Structures are given as structure tokens and as C-alpha cells.
Amino acid sequence: MAMKLPPALQQLIDAFQILPSVGPKSAQRMALYLLEKDRLGAERLSHSLQQAMNKLDHCKSCRNYAESDLCPICSDAERSTESLCVVESPSDVLALEQGVDFKGQYFVLYGHLSPIDGIGPAELGLADLKRKVEQLSIREVIVATNPTVEGEATAQFIMDMLLEDVVVSRIAHGIPMGGELDLVDGGTLNHALTGRRVMS
Secondary structure (H helix, E strand, C coil), X not given: CCCCXXXXXXXXXXXXXXXXXXXXXXXXXXXXXXXXXXXXXXXXXXXHHXXXXXXXXXXXXXCCEECCCCCCCCCCCCCCCCEEEEECCHHHHHHHHHHCCCCCEEEECCCCCEHHHCECCCCCCHHHHHHHHHHCCCCEEEECCCCCHHHHHHHXXXXXXXXXXCEEEECCCCCXXXXXXXXXXXXXXXXXXXXXXXXX
């Protein structure tokens, strides 16, 4: 017979399970850790979640998260308006900002084209993307959608949509640094081979 927990504890465990990859056991460990060892941290977490839910909305220019009409990137006058990187999620913006020296603009799609799920150009804000490219006179749009069938279809749609207005490039996909060819899957190898460049 399953042990009955106090309703407040069960509610906390259930709440943790909305996070990706968090099952019942992990949720239980997190809930008990906060209750037993870090009640102050739990209060800080609760306050931060409440603040984020109340204050964060979407940037009117790039659709990333922002506390005002424009996010810090779009409101930064020193960012270049020559290039714009299209990504699938805010986490992609964070990865690029932390990992590469890109000083251009962004546009967040919040997904990829998936007709079977009812996600089309309107849901991805592609009309807003085209408008942003035209308003800022962007010269290059770098499509950084994931290397999946849907990501590739989304990249192709964007290229077709902007074909006459701007240079559209696609991020390269291939062998990771330190990777060994015999351990890389065929799809990645194919991308790496077809995306090869001349050595200078």
C-alpha cells in the first residue's frame, strides 16, 4: 500500500514533476531536500518563480523573454543590425551568447514547422521575422534551427520567404571538436561532408 503523505508535501512533489526529466523519485528528493536542508533556498526559489511569472513577457522585437517592451539584446545600441540569428528557443539564445562571439540580433521561433501538430508560419511568428528583417535592413539571416527534419523544413521555408530580400545562411552541422569519425552517426557525417569548406 502506498504511503499517504501530507497534502502540502504531495503537492510540492507533484509540482516538481512538471520539469522535464523529473520523475516521482527525483521530485521527492528535491522536495525533501528543500524542506530538510534549505528552507531559505526554497523561499528564494518560490520568490524568484513568482517574480519571473509576473515580470517576464516576450520582447516585441525578437520574442525572447523581457521585462519591458524590448529585451536587453534588442535594446543594446551597440549590437549589430547587419545579421540576425533565427533560433527555436530562448535556451538557444543563451547557448549562443555564452558560447560564441555573435554580436548581431536574434529572433526566437518557439518551435519549428510541424503541420501535424498545427504549428505553421503564423505560430512561429514568421511574418514578424520578415518585418524585423525589413525594418532593420538586415543583410544576413543565419538560420540556427535544430538539425532535425522539422528544423530543416523550417530553415528551407525561411530561406524561401526571404530569398529576394537578404542573404540566408544555415549553421553548419558536423563532427564535434574531439570527435572520432567511427563514432559519429551517418546523418552527422553526411552533413559534415556536404557542408565542407576549402581550407585556407
